[in-house]
Amino acid sequence: MMQDEGQDNEGEKPKRGTGRRLHGAIAHKLGSAIVSGEYAPGDKLEAEVAFSEALNVSRSAYREAVQVLAAKGLVESRTKAGTRVLPRSRWNLLDPDVLAWAFTGEPDIEFIRNLFELRAIVEPAAARLAAERRTKDDLKIMKAALAEMRQKTLATDAGRSADRDFHNAILHATGNDALIVLSASIGAAVAWTTQFKQRSRTLPRNPIPDHVRVYDAIVAGDGDAASEAMRLLVDLALDDTRSSMG
Amino acid sequence: MMQDEGQDNEGEKPKRGTGRRLHGAIAHKLGSAIVSGEYAPGDKLEAEVAFSEALNVSRSAYREAVQVLAAKGLVESRTKAGTRVLPRSRWNLLDPDVLAWAFTGEPDIEFIRNLFELRAIVEPAAARLAAERRTKDDLKIMKAALAEMRQKTLATDAGRSADRDFHNAILHATGNDALIVLSASIGAAVAWTTQFKQRSRTLPRNPIPDHVRVYDAIVAGDGDAASEAMRLLVDLALDDTRSSMG
DNA sequence: ACTGAAATATGTCGGACTAATAATCGAGTC
């Protein structure tokens, strides 16, 4: 699942990858640049006409891209005043796209720590609710994800995808839409950090037992055990990630 | 802080309020319609040309509005296939705009319950972190918000705003960006539900003591107490809200 | 210091053209 990096020839002409729309490609390019700090909050973007010309795209396409960024809280446009990058506090950092953009460059260690802190808060609580409310279908999905994960390992895309599926299934089993949307954010964080861990030379611990403990507790309907097992899982995952980043 | 309801004459011509851009108004109109269930997931929106004509706006303005909705996961457009409403699971329900749209109509009881469940998970944990990490500035802001809240009461906009400020200050004091972004969502939920409670005839309990307990614990740097006090606060708030909805 | 005119960047408009793809139709096959 390669990103499209490396195809911007000298910073111009954002080409769209397969199926990607032009304004989407522009949004991706600008969004990444902003989130990665290439533009600082308060910075003014070049004027629409000039910028769109520089990118060799129509003003319409450029504007549609900016609307997307504005919708995600990255920028704000005002007549005559131009388009400015908003302070980081206004960014929708949990938006899946923004999260993806945040991980296009070298990831910010501090931000990863923050995401893990969020996971450490949400996922144990979610596991508890899941243990109390899971349906047979939920369990089936979790079991399948676990099996896939065990077979493919986290070294493969399929394995990481299964890992995400497992965590998503737990969030989903809570039946709480507000928690379920977080699965998109948390899932993205899990995926990227897992891949990051994998990159480092040292092969980390086998994650399966941790996951199995959570699964067993949810099957048993034991909320306390599920919460505790998940807390442990996230803690250990953070340890692994931390050690692979120095 | 009135909404702009009542200005759509017979479902056509979305007029923009002061300062509001046209595409923003269209996005608001369509977004509310989608979130409130006027369009069901899978439904196809009328074709761009036809729809924009029906709304008496240019196709560009309409398209920019749709880009915003797409950025928030509400719709997806594909060439020739049209623009379709995505399943609710893909909506960025925690996006402040989406949240606002969700509360333009009669609020969904189940969804409010879900938001409270999220609050009950996140806010106690945040209060604990805040107790451990708060700066003098954080405390000053909380104290000011508390004073304002006590003076204006929750019956006024200013009072509700202070309530939100208090909760935001706690999230902010965690120093965790991922949690801070949630303040926009949680804050919105707090505001709307508080207003909703206020609407009902029975004057609810005085919320100040609950808040003071949280504040005192954070000042004392007592994480356990802060977490517990916040847990109680959210529980009581849910009780109040529940009883005012039947 | 205040007022108002001009400059300028975003916002909106309309229409033309492109590209992607769902739907249709027809040739070829079983």
Add this chain to the structure above:
DNA sequence: GACTCGATTATTAGTCCGACATATTTCAGT
């Protein structure tokens, strides 16, 4: 004859262009 597969067509979103409207900043003039 029914069915599968492939080319054709029709439709709809995507992109481009150029003009004008609107809102603010800026600055000149009093």
